[in-house]
Amino acid sequence: MTNKRDILLQTLDNQPADTSLAGFWHHYLADERQQVFGFRQKQSVAAVVAAQQRFYDDIHPDFTKIMSDNFFLLPSLLDVTFNSPADLRQIKPVAANHPWYQDQVAAIKAIVDHYQGDIGSFYNIFSPWYQLRLRFEILDQDPVKIYDFFAAEPALFGEVLNQLAQDLSELVTRLIREAGIVGIYLCVQQPQDSRITKALWQQYVVPSEKLLLNAAQAANDGNMLHICGFAGARNNLADYQDYPAKAINFASYVEGVSLAQGKKLFGNRAILGGFDNTEAGLYYRGTEAQIKAETKRLLQVNGRQGILLGADCSIPFDTPDARANWVSAAANSKQ
Incomplete structure (x- = not known):
């Protein structure tokens, strides 16, 4: 009997599958600083591992995206002060034996082993650009600093992003293998500041993201690009058409682009999505009947082949996990 992991692989390959799969996820740590520094506390790491194991035990999801809570940011971005773009030179390569690598691989292996081969999983990774943006937003409480630094020293900024990509490539290769x-x-998002032109983004940000994706694809051809529209951020989806990824997840509600349109835009690659991820969305607010009806509508208008049902992005913390089973049941109902 084909298990859900095999069906996931068939869907990623854009092959017909007997079952339509659904996956939804939320974070486990509400404190953003804990998401960054938690890797230094074995108790916090163990608690998140246990929570993600319980998530599997409680609802037996079709597939998962394992959250990087406790390990949000590279350790080279911590314990340093960034007052000017020149301070970016303080960022040094992460040693291959750093606990941030070793403990993270061990934690994710404990979660995956818990699945006993029944389902497949992805692991959340923030791109180099996203890493720096979160670093400034979470630790400095300054959402503008990344744009100030980039606009002032784009070449240095690009060098730093490439260094971060090398370190993240080491991580993802080990995680996959x-x-x-x-x-x-891989979470990516275009700059949300008019000072950063498309040309600047393409010259200094894109290479680091492709470097990282190429490393992941070399380890296994099964990686997903998440073009993040969290909190209404907009992206030009066409700018990502040449990114090397097996499947694409984009914010269909934010961008106003259907799954079928996205599939065509990305060369018929597998697509994940369909539901709004916000508290205003049907997945959060709707009844079981409404969510099941929307599931059937999504599959009717977008087709099934190469389609994974999910949300634009992470769902709110307090969303009942069992709602994912409503989607799965409706997707595979014969009625």
């Missing part, structure tokens, strides 16, 4: 994930779920 040692922890057993199908691939990574």
